Amino acid sequence: MTMIESAVLPIPAVACSEPGTVRRHVLSILDLTPDEVLYLARRGVALKHAPTAPQTLRGRTVGVYFRKTSTRTRSGFLVGAGRLGATVVYFGPNELQTNTGESLGDTARTLAGYLDVLVMRTNESVEEMQGFAAYPSMSVVNALSSDEHPTQALTDLSSMLEHFGRLKGLSVLYCGEGNKSAAALALAMSRIEGMRLTLATPAGYGLDAQVLATAQSLAAVHGATIEETHDLDAVQPGYDVVYTSRWQEMGVSKADPEWKSHFHPFRVTRALMDRVGNEGAVFMHDLPAVRNEDVDDEVLDGPRSLAWVQAQYKMWSAMAVMEWCGAGVQDQD
Template sequence: MFQGRSFTKEIDFTQNELNYLIDFAIHLKQLKKQRIPHEYLKGQSICLIFEKTSTRTRAAFSVAASDLGATADYFGASDMQMGKKESIEDTAKILGSMYDGIQFRGYKQSDVEALATHAGVPVWNGLTDEWHPTQMIADFMTLKENFNRLSGLNLVYCGDGRNNVANSLMITSAILGVNYTVASPKELFPDSDLVELAQSYAKKSGATITLTEDIKQAVTNADAIYTDVWVSMGEEALFDQRIKQLMPYQVTQELFDLANEDAIFLHCLPAYHDTLTNIGQEIASKYNITEMEVTDEVFRSDHAKQFDQGENRLHSIKAIMAATNGNLFIKQLD
């Protein structure tokens, strides 16, 4: 059912398959906490390609491979000839002949899909400029852990509504029956073709997809408020523009108080909530602000679940790797 399949974007899997991965990730988390071995990939070798830097994705794939009994080799942007002296197709064929699975974190969605087409082994998208599918299993796993359900929940995303995380959240919500609202300036609404795709999934799942510039209306009765950095990797020159556009969409305690009483805060990290980083200090010096997409008060509140969410990257990635490459018995889901 899953064996041998790649995961390059959310629509690679059905609603039932995504729900299975979420539930399986929760199960693997329980095994990890109880120190029960689960070496579904024992003896395998995994290739980790990172064109973009990473903390959570690299750590999660490395530990996931180890927990599953596999070894993992890391390749940074300067470690490979892929796309420079050797085509992606040729690289994929070589790596696929040596490794049992490949993770790719980089810029172009077409690159990870080319790897998946030619490698002959499962390829997992650790992030591209368009999609972030492995993050989604962790995000919706965190929602299910907190609410014991997904269908009918109200998820609100505040900020840049057309980045890879926002795109993935919208499509995954639509598939899984989660009501999704983007609160952002109109110029940062998601692409209309993507909205149309989300609406087509929402009709089947019963979800609603809403785009609005009214941040207060958006978060009223929210079960989860999600935000991300205002400037994505590769867009650092846009800090000034993004701050002016998105400061009204900052997640403050006053804003969070409009959500449901048991609402949670989510962030895929890293977050600019203080000045304890070099970038945070630069922003404070240049723009006279100490917090960006979320205030430190919300980030450190009891409602904040971003570190559970971050840990869940491990368990969700483990579920994806095991399901697609572990020769598990999985009954027909659809």
């Protein structure tokens, strides 16, 4: 049995609810049970390797509302929804009447009459998305808020699952800022038995203390390990994945004019990969990358890089999330 077969075979058959039923939301990884996280990771792999895309969203309408820039996430949801048979509507940052004074509640109530799924990127608090999610006829998916990037974590898990054929027992070293991708990854991995995440972050740029505490508390319950250090040199070998992210999230610089000096020691180089990686260790990046800053070219483009596979998984994972939310796709007993 191949790694891909072992990852896909656990996918059970799926069933779809009738239009008009109460929808599910993915505003945070914590909206999902541990079993649902694993299901969506496996489902992303299965969708990639299916001979044709199932038309699980035929007759449904998906709205994609991005107020901030995006390449992979926006494209993944737009193209993925079309592959699943949905009608797709895109809203740019200046195209809704909230820009002219309409209340968020009135806008949400209106859109809930048209859409089965609304995918949102705001870079603001998830509370705004919760306002849209108040209407049970419409699912809301967080495609990046100021709190978390949950669909990125699902993308990452699917990428690892396809490559290694398993998630249990994998060790991941994350280097760089404790940003929204890191937060979602920590909350996801904290509930998968045997997974280990070490966050190597510059002092003052670590994971939000409350998120870290939550992830560590969940890890203790589920048999995972979540830890943080500010000393990358002290990290010992033994990792299956070395992961980094752009130092300037969404291209926004830091208040400290000397901030880059704190990040330089966390750059991913071939020497770091060789020092901390197990045999067969891979590199991952949520992209976009700043070449030769957060990661060296020879690592990003090298044979151990999964970054480009990971980028394509943005679509497969988006498809898994949208069908699970908007069509009630679920495991069959």
